[in-house]
Amino acid sequence: MLVLATVAATAVADPRVEEPLGPPSVPTMASLGDPLAAALHADLGSTAKATPAEPTPASDCKPHPPIEITEDRGSRGFVSTLPAGGETLHRPGSGVVAGNGTAENPYTIEGWCIVPTVRPAEGPPVPRRSGITIEATSAHVVIRDTVIDGRPGGGTAPDDHRQPVGIEIADAANVTIEGNEIVHNRRNVRVLEADGVHVAGNTIADGDQGIHVAASTGATIASNAIRGHDRGIHLADAGRAVVEANTLAANEDALYAVSSPQPRIVGNAIEGNADGIDLRHVASAHIARNRIVDNSFDGVELYRSDDARLQDNVIERNVVGVLAVRSSPVQLAHNNVVSNANAGLSAWMDAHVNATRNWWGHASGPTGDVRDACTGDPIDGEGGQISTLSGGEACLRPWRTSPNPAAGPPSR
Numbered sequence: 001m002l003v004l005a006t007v008a009a010t011a012v013a014d015p016r017v018e019e020p021l022g023p024p025s026v027p028t029m030a031s032l033g034d035p036l037a038a039a040l041h042a043d044l045g046s047t048a049k050a051t052p053a054e055p056t057p058a059s060d061c062k063p064h065p066p067i068e069i070t071e072d073r074g075s076r077g078f079v080s081t082l083p084a085g086g087e088t089l090h091r092p093g094s095g096v097v098a099g100n101g102t103a104e105n106p107y108t109i110e111g112w113c114i115v116p117t118v119r120p121a122e123g124p125p126v127p128r129r130s131g132i133t134i135e136a137t138s139a140h141v142v143i144r145d146t147v148i149d150g151r152p153g154g155g156t157a158p159d160d161h162r163q164p165v166g167i168e169i170a171d172a173a174n175v176t177i178e179g180n181e182i183v184h185n186r187r188n189v190r191v192l193e194a195d196g197v198h199v200a201g202n203t204i205a206d207g208d209q210g211i212h213v214a215a216s217t218g219a220t221i222a223s224n225a226i227r228g229h230d231r232g233i234h235l236a237d238a239g240r241a242v243v244e245a246n247t248l249a250a251n252e253d254a255l256y257a258v259s260s261p262q263p264r265i266v267g268n269a270i271e272g273n274a275d276g277i278d279l280r281h282v283a284s285a286h287i288a289r290n291r292i293v294d295n296s297f298d299g300v301e302l303y304r305s306d307d308a309r310l311q312d313n314v315i316e317r318n319v320v321g322v323l324a325v326r327s328s329p330v331q332l333a334h335n336n337v338v339s340n341a342n343a344g345l346s347a348w349m350d351a352h353v354n355a356t357r358n359w360w361g362h363a364s365g366p367t368g369d370v371r372d373a374c375t376g377d378p379i380d381g382e383g384g385q386i387s388t389l390s391g392g393e394a395c396l397r398p399w400r401t402s403p404n405p406a407a408g409p410p411s412r
Helices: 035-040
Strands: 062-064 067-069 080-081 088-090 096-098 108-109 112-116 133-137 141-144 148-149 163-171 175-178 182-185 187-192 199-200 201-214 220-223 223-234 242-245 247-249 253-258 263-267 268-269 275-280 286-288 291-294 298-303 308-311 312-316 318-327 330-333 336-337 343-348 352-354 367-371 377-381 385-391 391-393
Touching: 062 096, 062 330, 133 141, 163 175, 163 182, 247 253, 312 318, 330 385, 336 343, 343 352, 343 391, 367 385
Parallel strands: 062 112, 067 133, 108 141, 112 148, 133 163, 141 175, 148 182, 163 187, 175 199, 182 201, 187 201, 199 220, 201 223, 220 242, 223 247, 223 253, 242 263, 247 268, 253 275, 263 286, 268 291, 275 298, 286 308, 291 312, 298 318, 308 330, 312 336, 318 343, 330 352, 343 385, 352 391
Antiparallel strands: 080 088, 096 108, 367 377
16 A cells, blocks of 8 residues: 655664554555545455464474573573583573584574463563574574464463564574474564575464564575565565565565665565555665465555566556556566556656556557557557556556466466
8 A cells, every 4th residue: 555654765773673563654645535546445345464374383393492692602602611621512592403603514493392481470570582582693593493483372372472573683694594483473583784694484474574674685585485464574774685486475565665775576476465565765676577466455566666677477456556656767577467456557656667568468458548658649458557647657568469478486
């Protein structure tokens, strides 16, 4: 959904400060009475967030209390040094089962079921801890095959007793999070000021945020199943992120990014969310070969996001396929933009979109009460709707006369 809020160029002045988890409470254009916005988003019904299927926890993991590592060596480190002989051992309580922290032999935290801290019914409160915290280290670390369910008592405690963060990586590099089940935490994965973190092959479900990356560069988020969040993936001041081959379903915003330049968003299945891809103040986004289908608001929204390129995507059965607002230039090429309820493409407020060589659902091209911004010809085909507002414009000719068979994610 378009929210015309002024978003600061630097979204995370202090990434450690907790931010509101819900969408900003500012008016949409529809709520302000804009007729086109009202038409585009009319009769939408409820949002797409649904109750996801319960993941099945690993049956052979061993219970372990929350893990907190804030130094390389010592009482809160990966290893302890015995005073007698000086030999080095993995610190009890660190969760480390192997490795020495090098690239060839990383510290490995593996095979645990993290047991959340239980808030007592009486007496002084117990500080809430993240399931696993890795902070202030350059060691190479792998977290794998671990279950982090943030519900104390196996789900019998109230919802507000959930663990605040499943896995938190802060001021660290060289961390890989792979093959875990991370569910029912407020934020399932949070990465702060940590460059080059890999989050791959995890099941991530039922939280306020699935994967939150802030003030970090070069994160890789790949092949995860992300379901049932307010924001499935949230990038904030997170440049050059790679988001690839994930499945995002039943989230409010599947992928939300602000002030995070040069993301590569490739080969994802983004289906059945409220909004699909929502980029704000994000320069030079590359969005390719995604399947963006059945989202109940916008498939792709670009707000003040210049130099975006969308190629070889399937964008079908959303309310609005692509919405570009104050973004220029934007390039769409060889996408299949079909059967979006109110518009295949909307260009608003001086957005300039080069949308040639796309399939609009009919060989005669798209339709709409507009003219091609490059040729001046009327757009009067039988395909998807084109709309423009307040100086927005689109070049549409030539268009494809048949679908692009290479559009969408490659077969997995």
